[in-house]
């Protein structure tokens with residue numbers, strides 16, 4: 378019986394290919410940088426309404442939802458609608474907003490990261506109308522905002538404010554059609570030393586904040602080599618991404634110095650453990666440096682301000698987890714081969730869904746991770762069709 382369903386999914390995916398390609402080209406043509414997703418959300422909402430999603434709405438932050446089915450098991454299929462900037466236009470051989478097709482691939486900013494996955498998710502609704510939803514299941518396709526600068530922030534809002542808590546989440550970021558089950562986390566930290574300024578001609582009268590920072594910098598470099606390794610997620614890491622100082626003039630002793638740290642967190646590392654690690658460095662204690670996590674208050678395209686602290690927890694599911702097993706089964710039934718099951722190198726909304734809220738989360742999407750944020754970004758059309766087939770097969774296997 379399974380086999381029949383998978384054959385139908387395969388043939389309907391082929392029939393939907395032109396619509397799917399058309400939608401993707403249209404949404405590539407609508408620029409939607411982080412915080413400016415309004416127009417693309419509007420277009421996707423219209424598509425969901427045309428397809429006949431049972432309920433379509435936009436929340437106050439600007440995240441778009443389309444619901445299909447009314448069973449009590451709820452799957453969220455998330456794709457972020459924002460993209461990064463195009464970068465240096467001279468590096469592009471195609472119009473970044475042209476949605477051009479060459480050699481079976483669609484080109485443009487967001488093609489791979491991740492308007493391709495989002496378009497396929499929207500068409501999963503159409504597909505399930507044809508195939509039929511499992512009775513006990515419903516799914517929400519979520520076109521979320523803010524991911525590129527504040528991954529997970531949309532889902533902080535969806536869970537905490539919208540009070541929507543799905544039973545599982547499927548992320549549609551690029552995976553080269555493999556299954557992704559985890560990633561390292563990320564934390565930003567700020568370390569500040571305060572000195573005493575005086576005239577630069579007599580530095581002995583003051584205390585130079587930059588000199589106080591110098592041993593902190595060395596100890597952070599040494600800390601990086603001591604951080605722990607995880608077989609699956611890789612090593613935790615730390616690096617200094619920015620340094621600045623203040624002084625009353627360039628002829629004075631510096632009265633403050635600040636460094637910004639990029640800390641990647643592997644299994645077992647948390648905000649508290651990483652913060653404590655820095656606070657307990659001998660040089661930080663000696664200089665009485667202040668260690669903090671930066672806070673941001675981004676404004677969404679709807680005008681909503683929502684606070685974000687720069688902590689994005691790591692997450693990982695075991696390969697034996699039922700959700701991963703379901704994904705593997707859905708893949709094998711659809712494509713008759715064994716899927717690649719691995720981690721993401723980059724960061725995703727999984728930092729919130731699984732990292733903060735412990736909702737079982739996996740990823741599957743068209744396109745290769747290496748094209749994300751790159752010039753001449755592309756997604757193969759065959760990937761789009763296969764992603765659509767996988768989403769349908771997954772919904773079917775997850776629900777029954």
Ligand SMILES: [Zn+2]
Nearest residue numbers: 457490491550
């Ligand atoms: Zn992305």
